[in-house]
Amino acid sequence: MELWKLPAWKIAEEVRRGNLSASQVVESHIRRMESLEPSLNAMITPMPEEARRRALAVDEALSKGTDLPLAGVPVAVKDLLCTEGIRTTCGSRVLGEWKSPYTASAVRYLEENGAIVIGKTNMDEFAMGSSTEQSAFGATSNPWDLSRVPGGSSGGSAAAVAAGYAPIALGSDTGGSIRQPAALCGVYGLKPTYGLVSRWGLIAYASSLDQVGPFSRDLVDLALVLEVISAYDPLDSTCVPGSRPRYRDALKAHDLKGQRIGFLKGYQDFDMDDEVKEKLAFALRICQEGGAEMMEVSLPVSTGYGLPCYYIVAPAEASSNLARYDGVQYGLSEEGKSILELYLKTRGKGFGNEVKRRILVGTYVLSSGYYDAYYLVAQKVRRLIADEFARAFSAVDALIMPASPTVAFKKGEKLDDPIQMYMSDLFTLPVNLAGLPAVSMNVGYSKAGLPVGVQVVAPKWGEMEILKVASVLTDAVGSPKVAMGGEG
């Protein structure tokens, strides 16, 4: 049996029943990872030995009667989530071999439930990018077509799940970094409401936008992981206290009777691949056939100003968040004759071009004399976007939008054109600006065999709602397939 094809819930069930051992499960996934990794480069730090050790510990704990809901489930973790004792690089040279003395809360919650980290996944440096090409550790390939990108910035996590390294993975989403690669790799990816999942141990890109979220090939897995990682965490002041629903209950829905589903007015006129438009229309039809009342929604501010707004707010926060990588305490440190020279050399060598670009932009928009014209205006626009969504959600229960305007594009295609690259997140980043939950999922494949996704967006704390719609869509299109990842 190819254990690496199993969904996480099934693995946990079999391991808990004693039909499978965690070690067997982990071994199967490690072999899959090792066979495809030369062509995919989805991992920055594979952790086969740690995973094997951990699997033995899980088997041991089970034999003693410990109940572990995610027993033996391999998980791939984006390399900006800290893992105690294992280096965390953020896809950058600047952190060197730095190892955190703590584990990110979301990862810790998974481990406490019996999941096993099999490695740290590749990403655009500091989560700044939409293709996972801007990594100090080389580009990741799309497992559906090795000449194409997996999307980004959580491209490594999306590719790892699509190719079967693990049934589930964690990523982070600041402007679409989970949903866009999920769409391009043909898997589920969920960006929770801002404040649902703890950011403790998530290395910050833009703190007011960042959220940790899951990837999976199975919708039950997605809900299950969300239940585990969304536990309240007092270590993150922006994490909202209180209990979370049992998200799997949302998946009992098999129709959308009484639901009002919105879609972007005139979406056909947006600059998108035709096949993306077709699949979006297909998804809308499914909802309609499922009994939903379909309604046109217009979001002119979000689609018109979301992108410039995002590229002020996110770089501003990033310029501050990344200032600590100065070569004084940890990570890369270049010698200098003065402290300034040490800073300049360390940061000059440690950061890649896209990161430098955003630090410069962010520093600029916060500078006195420019703050009011840029940062302050962007904050106002951000509020308008949130208001616009709120108005839309007074009329509809959920929105269906493109997750990416295109299918996976060729490596190198947009690397020299930052604006084209930024356009990849046109439909995802307003969701972060408004702090809303959204799930990205596969709704079919292009003629060339590339996955096409859509995203379902709901008001704050509407995770149950988006999972309900995803459940109905899944009934119609089926669960995502495992990508070949270049094998055979």
Add this chain to the structure above:
Amino acid sequence: MPLSFTPVIGLEIHVQLATVSKLFCSCSTDYIGQKPNTNVCPVCLGLPGTLPVLNGRAVEFATKTALALNCRVRNRTRFHRKNYFYPDLPKAYQISQYDLPLAVGGYVELTEADGSKRRIGIQRLHLEEDTGKLVHIASDGRLSGALYSLVDYNRAGIPLMEIVSAPDITSPAQAKEYVARLRQLVRYLGVSDGDMESGSLRVDANISVKVSDGRWGKKSEIKNMNSLRAIERALEYEIERQSSMLARGEEVEQETRHWDDAAGVTRSSRSKEEAHDYRYFPEPDLLPLVLEEGFLEEIAESMPELPWEVFKRFEEVYGIEPEDAALLSERRDVAAYFEACVKAGASPDKAANWIKTELFRVMNECKCSADDFPVRPEALTELLRKVEQGDLSATAAKDVFGLMAGQGLRLDEAIKAAGVSVGKVSGGALKDIIDEVLRENAEVIEDIKSGRDKKGKKVKFLQGLVMRRTKGQADPQEVSELLDESLNN
């Protein structure tokens, strides 16, 4: 007409709050004397992926101080990031407050030397985290010639309360008085030890000088004043420096200057003063700080009597001289001690006298607080009563007090140990002692009898000997009479 010069002074005071833990993590605030970089954790080291969690006690302490300073405390405030690169700043930004400080618009009332009152405005009071410390390794310890620098983050993240005065201060003495009042306040409130030497209370001054011809010099920022005396001296120096420059028609440059206490001068910080752009923006890792309903009322209710209120009461209720009232109200523990004495029945005057002399002397020696001073107010009151009743002379009482304080003896034990009996030495017993003294000083008697003691000095000398031998237990009047009697025989 000769020119006259008026200084315009504003003070920025950073007060370390005496919370148990740091402002955004659970590390201790007790960092002085710790091995470098041992009083730290991932949060105050600013390690990647860590997040701040606000210490509610710090908010309480700052709010309490703000209310005592008559400030308006905001119900809703927030934190900002102040961005700049420096190795002692682990995150390369300081979490501080900017456009919405915790409190604004208060004042401190000072009493001038002539007894008149003067209000110094408080512009704002806000919370922020402290930085680490750099140690420059060079033969002369100076930054300019340093070979390398070491960083100690033990202090990073210690809660600071910044109190910014209005530029209402017009003399060095006033500045000193203002700082003294604030230091007294934070100690009364128990929100800080207010120690300037160890840096718990740090004062920076902005000072400029206005000329009577309408010119107004640019301000200097004076740093490194580590005592009340230093503040006064530094400002005196700076007024003189700026005034004479202006008198010569020179321009005063806007700059930061350091006070060199040993040399008694301020020096320009040679590093070129760059126009800092701190790129403040709201700290996204913390929610806006919203004070819960009833929080301010609770803080107000828990407010102790403020030092200036205590001062006024001591003056008005107990009729104590202003200088004494100031001394007694300077510290909350001393004020409480004094009041306990009065409550136990001591006369306010006598208690005040004893406290400002004997109690202060011993407290200075043992560096202890009046709260745990070995002689409790009731015991001191009892001692004072014995002096008043004539059972003990003032001199003997001091010895007794010394024994009670030094050896922790009870009053009766101390009296016994001091060798003084309770009750006067008089009549026959006194006569015996006088005879004894006279026998031992035949020559002096000779001098007196032969009329060589015109000024009466020798008689006084004999009286002193008698008093000493009675351990101060005799009535001086009786000694004098009996001595005269014996000498005239």
